[in-house]
Amino acid sequence: MKFGIVINEGPYTHQSSDSALQFVKAALGKGHEIFRIFFYHDGVNNGTDLGVPPQDDRNLAKEWSELAEKHGLDLVVCIAAAQRRGMLDADEMKRHGKNASNLSKGFRISGLGQLIEAGIQADRLVTFGD
């Protein structure tokens, strides 16, 4: 089956990103396809490269990056939600005249159309949020 994934909450305060990560790993393990993982609302904060969680805790952004690299996952951060919350890639940094970018490796910034497309293309769109 082809899954689309939506993550609507940020890391650590909510468990939605953890649950999505476990779901994606399990789905891939069963041979399913992950069409796209779309980060919306505070979920965009999962893409920050600047988090430094304690060493005995999980590092969600790093786990997402590594999983994406291993399986060629498409991690998409909503541009409108990201701009509000200070999530920028190098291009957006330049475009808005900021002096830093913070998007983790393996994530890309794009529009809400990517979410709708995931709904159209995937057999199931699964939301992880509150």
Add this chain to the structure above:
Amino acid sequence: METAEGVVKKFCYMNRKAPYGTIYALESLEVVLIAAAFDQDISLVFADDGVYQLTKDQDTDGIGMKNFSKTYSALGDYDINKIYVEKESLEERGLSVDDLQALTYEDEDDDWAEKNSLFVVGREELTALIDEQDVVLSF
């Protein structure tokens, strides 16, 4: 944006939270306005505290938030004309349809006659409506 040609799915956008206090209502509306460009079969549902999103005469001057409630009345221009409000959610909050803004669209198949696009439905009817959707996004 190109998608698989000819694929039309039933998309349902569930709005369950108050318009202010969290950003979910505003960012849900942003999704819906983008979604309208994709020629899919769109329904909007307002239930639980989400019914407050459609109340008329909203005034946000005192809280420093953008009043985006007028945007709902433009949904008809985006060909979004199936907007369902849960009856029980209204009643539980002491609201009736008279407290909500009127939502209409112009029917291009009927000489652009202005028609109602807001429907109050009971919880059981809503359950059946959600059941027949292909994609449900809950905000």
